[in-house]
Amino acid sequence: MNKILSSKDQGAHYTQNAVEMPGHSASSSHQAFEQLVSRAVQLPGLVPVGIVWPCEQHALEGAMDAAQRGIIEPVLVGDKGVIVSVAQASGIALDKAVIVDVATPAEAAQKATALVRDGRVKALMKGSLHTDLFMHAIVEADSGLRTSRRISHVFVLAVPDYEDLLFVTDAAINIFPDLDVKRDIVQNAIDLHNGLGLGAPRVAVLSAVETVNSKIPGTVDAACLCKMAERGQICGGVLDGPLAMDNAISLEAAKIKKIVSPVAGRAQVLVAPDLESGNMLAKNMIFMSGADSAGIVLGASVPVLLTSRANSVQARLASIAIGALYAHHLASGQS
Numbered sequence: 001m002n003k004i005l006s007s008k009d010q011g012a013h014y015t016q017n018a019v020e021m022p023g024h025s026a027s028s029s030h031q032a033f034e035q036l037v038s039r040a041v042q043l044p045g046l047v048p049v050g051i052v053w054p055c056e057q058h059a060l061e062g063a064m065d066a067a068q069r070g071i072i073e074p075v076l077v078g079d080k081g082v083i084v085s086v087a088q089a090s091g092i093a094l095d096k097a098v099i100v101d102v103a104t105p106a107e108a109a110q111k112a113t114a115l116v117r118d119g120r121v122k123a124l125m126k127g128s129l130h131t132d133l134f135m136h137a138i139v140e141a142d143s144g145l146r147t148s149r150r151i152s153h154v155f156v157l158a159v160p161d162y163e164d165l166l167f168v169t170d171a172a173i174n175i176f177p178d179l180d181v182k183r184d185i186v187q188n189a190i191d192l193h194n195g196l197g198l199g200a201p202r203v204a205v206l207s208a209v210e211t212v213n214s215k216i217p218g219t220v221d222a223a224c225l226c227k228m229a230e231r232g233q234i235c236g237g238v239l240d241g242p243l244a245m246d247n248a249i250s251l252e253a254a255k256i257k258k259i260v261s262p263v264a265g266r267a268q269v270l271v272a273p274d275l276e277s278g279n280m281l282a283k284n285m286i287f288m289s290g291a292d293s294a295g296i297v298l299g300a301s302v303p304v305l306l307t308s309r310a311n312s313v314q315a316r317l318a319s320i321a322i323g324a325l326y327a328h329h330l331a332s333g334q335s
Contacts (some may be wrong), residue, residue, distance in 0.1 A: 032158045032165050033292055033318040036196070037071070040321035046073040047324040049305075050112040050121035052134055053078045053105045057090045059127035062307060062316035067096040069317075071324050075100060075121050077108045105129035109137035113145055116302050122327040125305040125320065138300055150174070150184035151299035153306070154192055155282040156322060159291040162249065166285070167193060167201070167269040171278030172306070173297070179221050182271070183234060186225060188298035189269045190237035195329035196322065204248035204267035205241025206277075210259060212242065218273030225271075237269065238262050245270075245281070294318040296326070303327050 040047075049072040054060040060083065063074045073096070076083055080101040087094050100115070102108045108129065115121045126134045138145050153172035158165055169189045174181055186203060193201040205222035212219045222241030229239040240263035246253040251265030259265075272278030285291040294315055297304035303323040307316050 033294070033314060033321075036325065037069070037317055037321040039197070040071045040324045041069055043071075043324060043328050046070065047123060047327050048073040048075055048121045049123045049125055049320070049323065049327070050075045050077055050115050051125050052112045052127050053108040053129040054127035055079060055082045055086060056128035057086055057092075059307075060086055061090060061092050062320065063125065063127075064092050064094070064097065066317060066320040066324075068093075071321060072123075074098070075115065077102060077112045077115070078105075078127065079103060105133055106137075109134050110143065113137050113140075113143060116145055121302070122331055123303045123305065123323045125323065126307060131306060134306075135297075135304075138297075138304060145300040145302060145304075147299060147301055149188065149299040150177075150181050151297060152181075152185040152188045153295060153297050154189050155278075156294045156296070156318070157282065157285050157291040158293075159285055159289050164266075164268045165198065166249075166267070166291075168278055168282045168285070169269065169271055171272060171275060171282045172295070173275070175275045177274065179224055182221055182225060183228060184299065186234055186237075186239070186269075186271055189271070190234070192296065192298055192322075192326060193269060194236050195326045197325070198268070201237045201268040202263040202266055203237045203239045203241075203269040203271060204243045204263050205239060205271045206245060206248060206281075207242035207273055208244060210242055210244050210247055210257065216242075218242065221273070222271075240264060241271070243267070292318065294322055296322055302330070 051063045051074050054063055054076050055078050066072045067074045075098045077100045080099050102111050112124055152170040152174055155168040155171055156165055167189050170185045190201055205225050207216060207218040207222055212223050219242040226239045226241055228234050240261045247257055247259050247264050248267040254264035272281060286293050295306055297306060303326045305319050305323045307319050
């Protein structure tokens, strides 16, 4: 079940996605996640990641699993006594972790952002505290991690029978984004795709139809975003839109509708017109198509990982690997 948590910061709501993964057999498309994990293991040096309030088993074991695999240096920010107790009860070794002892979840969130500003950690991961409390510390005007870019969320999905990983955005933070916010949402996703070494993405700006219709505002925004890309206001990807879902991912559908485009039928990033449609799209892929999912928040000064207790072990590990890879990319000054 999903729990919607709201914050007034940036006029956004933060959706904690507690997705119970449906059972499905492994397919070749899911190897993409395994490859991301393998690449994260091969990074030169461990990426220090602040795990904020890892005071329950699910929050602690994901981080320590990634540490045991040689992906991250976990900096556990929380109540030391509780963390040690949970680790002992769950059989989790803490030998690879640094523990920063604080008394409350709110203090943990504030301390974690301070560790980022001090350069001690290069990414943050939510533990067992509420998402709105975690995100409030990140977007706080004076002491948070804001940049000039709007914060947005990307679902990274490995969908059976689809050749590429699919990025779906924004399905968790910005409810009704206007054109300026959509520009940042698109740029965030493009930067992530490039930063993960996946190349310049083919970006489909989705709507219900593939023609501009003044009565459907999403089609007008899609056309504007494509023109913005032509004028260099969006960089690093190839955009097309509006595109309906069928002709964004099906070459046959694009051919039938006579759409000639480098994106149509081969999209790698799907930009939803609003949070509701994006969230339903991502959940349909997870539940109906057996997609594996990972998630990351972009637009802050470091990558932010939102995982939940219901995520599969692979999903948690993939999220951490994506965060580590992108943190390394940002720290190396490549973007």
